Amino acid sequence: MNRSPKILVFDSGLGGLTVFRALAAQRPDADYVYAADDLGFPYGPKAEDEVTALVLAAMERLIADRAPDCVVIACNTASTLVLPHLRSRWPEIPFVGTVPAIKPAAEASQSRLISVLATPGTVARDYTRDLIGKFAGHCEVTLVGSQKLAGLAEAYMQGESVADGDVTAEIAPCFVGHDGRHTDSVVLACTHYPLLLDSFKRLAPWSVRWIDPAPAIARRADHVLSERFPFHEIRDAGFDFIFTSGAAPEPRLLKTLDVLRRSVARAARPRASA
Ligand code: DGL
Numbered sequence: 560m561n562r563s564p565k566i567l568v569f570d571s572g573l574g575g576l577t578v579f580r581a582l583a584a585q586r587p588d589a590d591y592v593y594a595a596d597d598l599g600f601p602y603g604p605k606a607e608d609e610v611t612a613l614v615l616a617a618m619e620r621l622i623a624d625r626a627p628d629c630v631v632i633a634c635n636t637a638s639t640l641v642l643p644h645l646r647s648r649w650p651e652i653p654f655v656g657t658v659p660a661i662k663p664a665a666e667a668s669q670s671r672l673i674s675v676l677a678t679p680g681t682v683a684r685d686y687t688r689d690l691i692g693k694f695a696g697h698c699e700v701t702l703v704g705s706q707k708l709a710g711l712a713e714a715y716m717q718g719e720s721v722a723d724g725d726v727t728a729e730i731a732p733c734f735v736g737h738d739g740r741h742t743d744s745v746v747l748a749c750t751h752y753p754l755l756l757d758s759f760k761r762l763a764p765w766s767v768r769w770i771d772p773a774p775a776i777a778r779r780a781d782h783v784l785s786e787r788f789p790f791h792e793i794r795d796a797g798f799d800f801i802f803t804s805g806a807a808p809e810p811r812l813l814k815t816l817d818v819l820r821r822s823v824a825r826a827a828r829p830r831a832s833a
Pocket of ligand 1: 570571572574575600601602603604633634635636637678681709748749750751
């Protein structure tokens with residue numbers, strides 16, 4: 560097809576920007592629509608039925624209005640629940656999800672002590688338990704359901720200051736040590752958390768591998784698109800930002816979004832057409 564693909568990136572809030580960043584580096588030729596369900600945020604503490612209903616309702620509007628070629632659900636809390644519903648409602652659209660990166664964490668761990676830092680919803684999902692059973696049987700896995708981190712990441716992105724003590728309290732349960740072994744890998748299983756990664760690294764009691772699945776998700780999206788949309792020449796990719804409430808982003812957030820877009824454009828490397 561002789562045009563660029565349109566990719567809809569969806570999250571409950573601004574966390575999906577960490578996935579957008581990787582997507583835009585992988586496919587700088589694509590047009591992007593980023594949608595944040597600020598009306599539904601936070602998804603983490605909500606009941607499963609409620610999250611499913613929120614995502615399906617938002618998708619009905621977004622898909623009808625924007626006609627994307629691919630949808631990336633840049634939210635673990637939603638992806639661990641709604642992907643089968645979305646795929647059966649829109650069988651013609653490829654949906655790429657974001658699920659806890661337990662497999663790479665278990666493969667990389669030397670100490671066989673790994674932690675999954677996620678929302679309370681994601682740590683409670685059958686999906687997450689199944690991933691652990693399938694890929695991390697040889698590891699001791701600590702599930703940490705954070706009540707506050709997604710909200711702290713939102714505040715940070717809006718330009719507010721985030722207290723070190725609040726972050727430390729949320730990440731502390733990830734660090735487990737016994738019998739001379741220590742946690743060496745922590746899965747960032749909420750797309751909001753890489754926004755606070757510098758603080759995590761600075762405040763961690765010891766150094767660990769922080770596993771962010773964004774580059775793998777971007778490669779997956781590229782793969783599902785590449786047949787219909789071979790890599791196109793790089794140009795100024797479109798970027799639209801939508802809050803489901805209809806609110807306009809605050810000036811400080813607009814500035815952050817602009818910086819993010821520019822850094823992505825700078826990082827983009829031309830590559831040969833597929
Ligand atoms: N960014 C979302 C995730 O990856 C969750 C944030 C929320 O609680 O809404 O799980």
